[in-house]
Amino acid sequence: MLAGIGDVAATSLITLYCHAIDTRSDNPILADAKSVEIAAALDRMLARSEEPLARTLVSRTLDKSIVIHIAIRAKKYDEYVRDFLSRYPDGVVVNIGCGLDSRFLRIDNGRVVFWDLDLPEIIAIKKDFFTENDRYHLVASSVLDYGWMAQVRRHKGPFLFMAEGVFMYLDGEDVRSLVLELKKTFPGSELVCEVENSFWLGPLTKKMVSYKLQRQFHLGEGALFRSGIRDSREMEQWDSGIRFLDDWSYFDSDEQKLGLLRLFRHIGWLRKTQWTVHYRLG
Ligand SMILES: C[S@@+](CC[C@H](N)C(=O)[O-])C[C@H]1O[C@@H](n2cnc3c(N)ncnc32)[C@H](O)[C@@H]1O
Incomplete structure (x- = not known):
């Protein structure tokens, strides 16, 4: 459980951050400015967590291939x-x-x-x-x-x-x-x-x-x-x-x-x- 979010619901954090990382990349595929805004706001909450998923999201180190696929x-x-x-x-x-x-x-x-x-x-x-x-x-x-x-x-x-x-x-x-x-x-x-x-x-x-x-x-x-x-x-x-x-x-x-x-x-x-x-x- 990450910050009160259940395991299945937490998968939506991954897709959100994929959209945000994509948007900040060269030649973005989706280009979704709102995802960048939401991820930046969630960073403040997730930065307090020791969970590996939170660290991966905040450090924007999700695997490149999943970012592209999503x-x-x-x-x-x-x-x-x-x-x-x-x-x-x-x-x-x-x-x-x-x-x-x-x-x-x-x-x-x-x-x-x-x-x-x-x-x-x-x-x-x-x-x-x-x-x-x-x-x-x-x-x-x-x-x-x-x-x-x-x-x-x-x-x-x-x-x-x-x-x-x-x-x-x-x-x-x-x-x-x-x-x-x-x-x-x-x-x-x-x-x-x-x-x-x-x-x-x-x-x-x-x-x-x-x-x-x-x-x-x-x-x-x-x-x-x-x-x-x-x-x-x-x-x-x-x-x-x-x-x-x-x-x-x-x-x-x-x-x-x-x-x-x-x-x-x-x-x-x-x-x-x-x-x-x-x-x-x-
Ligand atoms: C992998 S995420 C996909 C989110 C979004 N569709 C996207 O692509 O960015 C899966 C989503 O399904 C939602 N979900 C899973 N089971 C659900 C249920 N029984 N009712 C409503 N939503 C559910 C989760 O909370 C989560 O937000």
Whole structure:
């Protein structure tokens, strides 16, 4: 537990600092000034901690490759939103497990209604940096406590749900129930979600992934990858109304900073170690 933040919620500090480090680098990928402001403010709190994760964040010594990957991912998710808003300028976007990300500021077209949802300890921090208004809302709730859906349903939509770096931390049955509930409550909505390949979630491989998370990022034992799918079309089997639209992997990016890793796009099982899938629900 870092400064009252649970192990899974603490992963949002890593993505925030990745955005901040990227922004300060030459030719930034995401260029998100708000992340620099938030990280600078959090430095003051984290500098008092002896936790290895806090020291890594404050000293900006996160691994360069994770910074590049996370910035590429955030930029791609911004593109998903822009594409949705080009089709539905008054659409409603729900950023599930939003962390400390400032997507609303990056994509605001002056008309979108945007909901940022995360666990209470993250939304409490977020409230110090973001002001809610008619089009921007913060919800402090587990995504699995479906009460939040009633608030979002007040809008007429269309709806885009996104879960960037979130579903793998939830149990498989919970992800399945959530997707089915979204489909039932928001028929016709779109879902963009990052998934882990369940191949890596066997007993031995799961231990390797946990070791990497704990060793490389100094995350607590609660930050575990718990669920995944084998193929983009797997969710279609959960309900006949779920339709696969497209998918994307980090290695599909033409970002120069990715270097030779771009070649992984040609190797199916590497391309889909952890990737993003876009569905229509109902
Ligand atoms: C790796 S971070 C990603 C944050 C953000 N999407 C980004 O890319 O910067 C994972 C986020 O999922 C959130 N999360 C995990 N389980 C959750 C749940 N049950 N309900 C809501 N948020 C959750 C965590 O608190 C954390 O902010």
